[in-house]
Amino acid sequence: MKALMALMAVMAVGMYLVAFPTGSAFAEEKIGVIVVDVQGDFTQWKKGSLAVPGTDKAFVDKVQKATDDLNKAGFVLFATQDWHPGNHVSFFTNHPGKKPFEMLAIEGRNQILWPPHCVQGTENAKVLVDNNPFLAIVKKGQDTKYDSYSGFQDDGGQKTEMDKILKRNKINKVVVYGIATDYCVKATAIDAKNAGYNVVVIEGLSKGVAPDTTQKALDEMKSKGITVLEEVDVEKIKGS
Ligand code: VGL
Ligand code: ZN
Secondary structure (H helix, E strand, C coil), X not given: CHHHHHHHHHHHHHHHHHHCCCCCCCCCCCEEEEEECCEXXXXXXXXXXXXXXXXXXXXXXXXXXXXXXHHHCCCEEEEEEECECCCCCCEHHHCCCCCCCCEEEECCEEEECECCCCECCCHHHCECCCCCCCCEEEEECCCCCXXXXXXXXXXXXXXXXXXXXXXXXXXXXXXXXXXXXXXXXHHHHXXXXXXXXXXXXXXXXXXXXXXXXXXXXXXXXXXXXXXXXXXXXXXXXXXX
C-alpha cells in the first residue's frame, strides 16, 4: 500500500512536469522596453546641444507610436534619462583649452568631451516621449566624476536601480532603442545582455552620432548575441 502511494505520488509529479514544462517555449516570458535618452538635447527637433543626425520631429513621433504599440502589447515600459550636473566631467567646457569631441584620458579611461547637455532641471533634459506610461525613468550620469552611457551603471561601476527594478518586475527580455545607437543604446543593450536578459535592439528606432561607430555598434551587439530588428514586430520580439 505504501509502495503504491509512493508510485502514485511519483506519477503525479511526472504529470505535473509534462503539463508545465520549464525551460521550453512555454516558460514564462516577461518583456520590458527601455527607451534610451530620447531627450531634447540629443534631438535636431529641439535644436539640442548634442543633436544626433536623423532626430527630427518625425523620428520622435515614430518612437512615441512604437512605444504606445509595445505598451498595448502588454510590455512594461522603462526609460533612461541622461541627467548631468553642470560641472560634469564629460563637458568640454569643464576642461580649459579643450574642444568638443576631443578625447581626454582621465584616470586611465578615455573620456570623449561632449558639449554640455542634459543638465539637471533644464528644458532640454526632459524625456520627449510621454512620461506617464513609464513604470520608471532611470536617471544616469549624475556623478560629476563619471560618465554613464549605460542605463545600468556608470564608468565608475556604480549601479543604477535599473537591474533591481527589472528583476522586481520579473522581466527577462528587454527591447532597447533610442539615442544614441553608438553610445547609450549600445552600452545599455550590452549591459542588459551581460546581466542575463535576452535583448532585442530596434535599429529603426535608434539614431547614432556617426555612421562608422553606429555600424560598429550594431555589429558588436549582434556578435554578443543581441537580436537587432529593423522595426518593431511584436511576434518577432516574442520569438527572438
Ligand atoms: C549620450 C553622449 C553623452 C547618449 C549621452 O545618450 O548616447 N551620448 N551622453
Ligand atoms: Zn551625457
